[in-house]
Structures are given as structure tokens and as C-alpha cells.
Amino acid sequence: MYCDLHTHSLASDGTETPTEVVRLARRAGLAAVALTDHDTFAGIEEALDAGRKQGIRVIVGAELSLPHDTGSFHLIALGVDPENAEIRDVADRLCDARGPRNRGIVAKLRASGVDITIEEVEAEAGGADQVVARPHIASLLMKKRVVATFQEAFDRYLGRGAEAYVERVRVRLDEAVTATRAAGGVTIVCHPFTLGFRVPGEVPAEEEFVTWCRGVAAQGVDAMEARYGSYSKTQEAFFTQSAERAGLLPSGGSDFHGSIKPAVRIGRGRGRLRVPIAWLDALIERGKSRPDAHPVAH
Ligand SMILES: [Zn+2]
Ligand SMILES: [Zn+2]
CATH class of the missing domain: 1.10.150.650 (DNA polymerase; domain 1)
Incomplete structure (x- = not known):
């Protein structure tokens, strides 16, 4: 049994409706799919409804943009209660900007x-x-x-540094972690190759990267994408091992966006992606187990 814990819909920059994302996940034979639109829970209600109708587990998420000196730092808040005021406030602030x-x-x-x-x-x-x-x-x-x-x-x-680039408002790591925990969820470092570490070949220098991972783990981050839609085998091995060494749980997802990234399919990414449902269960368990978490409604 497999799942996909990183997808986008029309509610942010994907090209498919939340209903279609859920339908594609079911057609791919997945047991669960997380909708993780950028900075918004706008598509969640539709996705949850589609999940109930189509008989597939839908997990609530959002992908947040954090400040980072050398590249893009995206963090998924997963398994959160979308009605929680703290996580809503974080998403609204990013959306308003x-x-x-x-x-x-x-x-x-x-x-x-x-x-x-x-x-x-x-x-x-x-x-x-x-x-x-x-x-x-x-x-x-x-x-x-x-x-x-x-x-x-x-x-x-x-793009960053290009002619019409404008810096965006971001949410601080401690704000994202605190709000996600309050909403009963977990935080996941997305596609860590965009963080901008020096890259010998296609992966960062291991010690430097693991030190960074331990730092964010110490600040309350729970997991990292050990599998991702477009990872090479080398990247998958590197990020899996780095997460393990830093005490971060593994997560994984395709980062499906629909027809703007046609090569990336739900559940399969570019073909080799497999995310075990046991990973999702471990993440949900971690989110629920915290004393500062409020119960999740689904
Ligand atoms: Zn991202
Ligand atoms: Zn994404």
C-alpha cells in the first residue's frame, strides 16, 4: 500500500481541481493522498469530500515558504486540523502577501x-x-x-535574481513549527536539493547537510522528503540516509502539479516513486502524540 504526501491543485499553482487530484490518486491505486497546496487550505474541503465519495484517505496539508539564505526552503505542514486558528493565520498571512x-x-x-x-x-x-x-x-x-x-x-x-523577481513574504521556521504542532500535524522539509547547499555532483556535502538537518530537527521539524517525484537514485539514497542520521522521519511525495509538470505523475513521480503507507501512519502518530496538539478532526 502506497501514498503520495505532496500534491498541488488549482487552489494554488496546480492545473487540476482538488477532486481530480483525488481521483488520479485513487486511479493510481494509492491508499492515501495529501493535498499540500502552497500557503492555502482553500482546496481541502473539496478534496476531503472527494475522498469520502471515492473511498480514499485524504490528508490535510499545506506547503509553506520559509526564509533561507542560499535557496528555497519549503516546509509541508501535514495532518493538520485546517480549522485550527494558528495554522490558518500562518497560511492567511502568506496568501495575503x-x-x-x-x-x-x-x-x-x-x-x-x-x-x-x-x-x-x-x-x-x-x-x-x-x-x-x-x-x-x-x-x-x-x-x-x-x-x-x-x-x-x-x-x-x-526566478530569483532574474529581471522581474520580487522577494516574497515568508513565515519563520519557529512560527511554522509551533502552528503546525498546535494544529496536530507534523512538519516535513521538502525537496531538500533546492536549499542551495554546495553541490558536488547532484547532492550536497554530507556532513554540512546533516548538520543543517540536525539543526532543524532540534527546532522541532519532524521529517524530510526521503523520496520525491524527480529524485535520482543517488539523491534518494543521500537524502534517506541524511534524514536517518539527523533523526528525521522519512516522508515522500510526487510534488504533482498537473499539466505544467507533465512528466510527474501522482504516486509515481517520474516513475520510480513509492511511498509506503507506513510512513504516513508514523507521521500522523507523531502529530497526535504531542501534548500541545489539539485533536485532528479526520
Ligand atoms: Zn516546493
Ligand atoms: Zn510542492
Whole structure:
């Protein structure tokens, strides 16, 4: 029995509805799927409902962006009660900051001579009330033939350090950990290869990385993605072993986004991904076992 603990829907920057994400998970033969949209629980209710109807376990999650000097530090809050005020507050703060950031990016693009408006960007995302993010701007730039590919949009305009990049508001690690624990969940370091450690080949120097992992574990982080949709065998072995050495539980997921990352499938990633359901059970158990956790409703 397998599961997928890292997926995105239309509620953030994925291309499928929460219902479709759940349906694809069931079709892939998974016993459980976590919906972990960026900074929002907006898709959760629909996903839980689809899970009940389709007879598959749906786990509540959100992927939070944290400050990190050298790269991207994403942390999944998993198994949380989405009604918990502390975790909602963290997600709302991150969500609220997206509007000003998107407008900042559009202003920089216009200053670079690109004909684009915030209204067009919002329409691309399905409306101003939707989560509007850089992938929507990227696909708009492709439609306008400003760039040829998604990657080019990020390389030239939207990525860190690129022409129209605007830094985003982030949540501190201690805030994310405290809120997740209060909501009865666990925190998981996502795709650690984006943290920006010096990379000899495709993995960081082991001692430096394990020291970093022990540091976040000491601050209350529970787990790390030992398996991930696009890991090579080398990365999988490295991150599995590093998590173990640092006392972090293993987690895993595809980081499914739908048609914007067509090679990554739910439950399977690029083909070799398998996340045992026992990993999920251990994570849920850890979340429930803490004295500061409130009971999870599902
Ligand atoms: Zn991420
Ligand atoms: Zn993700």
C-alpha cells in the first residue's frame, strides 16, 4: 500500500481541481493522498469530500515558504486540523502577501517593456479570488510569446535574481513549527536539493547537510522528503540516509502539479516513486502524540 504526501491543485499553482487530484490518486491505486497546496487550505474541503465519495484517505496539508539564505526552503505542514486558528493565520498571512508581490512583478515586467497587466494575470489564474502565483504569469508570458517555455519565463524574468523577481513574504521556521504542532500535524522539509547547499555532483556535502538537518530537527521539524517525484537514485539514497542520521522521519511525495509538470505523475513521480503507507501512519502518530496538539478532526 502506497501514498503520495505532496500534491498541488488549482487552489494554488496546480492545473487540476482538488477532486481530480483525488481521483488520479485513487486511479493510481494509492491508499492515501495529501493535498499540500502552497500557503492555502482553500482546496481541502473539496478534496476531503472527494475522498469520502471515492473511498480514499485524504490528508490535510499545506506547503509553506520559509526564509533561507542560499535557496528555497519549503516546509509541508501535514495532518493538520485546517480549522485550527494558528495554522490558518500562518497560511492567511502568506496568501495575503501574494497580491502585492504579483503587482510588483507585473510592474517590473512592464518596466522591461512587456505588455502585461495584473488583470490579465488574475484572469489567467481563474479570477482575483484565486491563488495567483508566478506559474500563472509564466503561462501568460508564453501565450503572449514573450518567452517560448515555462523554464525561460523563470530564467529570464521570474526566478530569483532574474529581471522581474520580487522577494516574497515568508513565515519563520519557529512560527511554522509551533502552528503546525498546535494544529496536530507534523512538519516535513521538502525537496531538500533546492536549499542551495554546495553541490558536488547532484547532492550536497554530507556532513554540512546533516548538520543543517540536525539543526532543524532540534527546532522541532519532524521529517524530510526521503523520496520525491524527480529524485535520482543517488539523491534518494543521500537524502534517506541524511534524514536517518539527523533523526528525521522519512516522508515522500510526487510534488504533482498537473499539466505544467507533465512528466510527474501522482504516486509515481517520474516513475520510480513509492511511498509506503507506513510512513504516513508514523507521521500522523507523531502529530497526535504531542501534548500541545489539539485533536485532528479526520
Ligand atoms: Zn516546493
Ligand atoms: Zn510542492
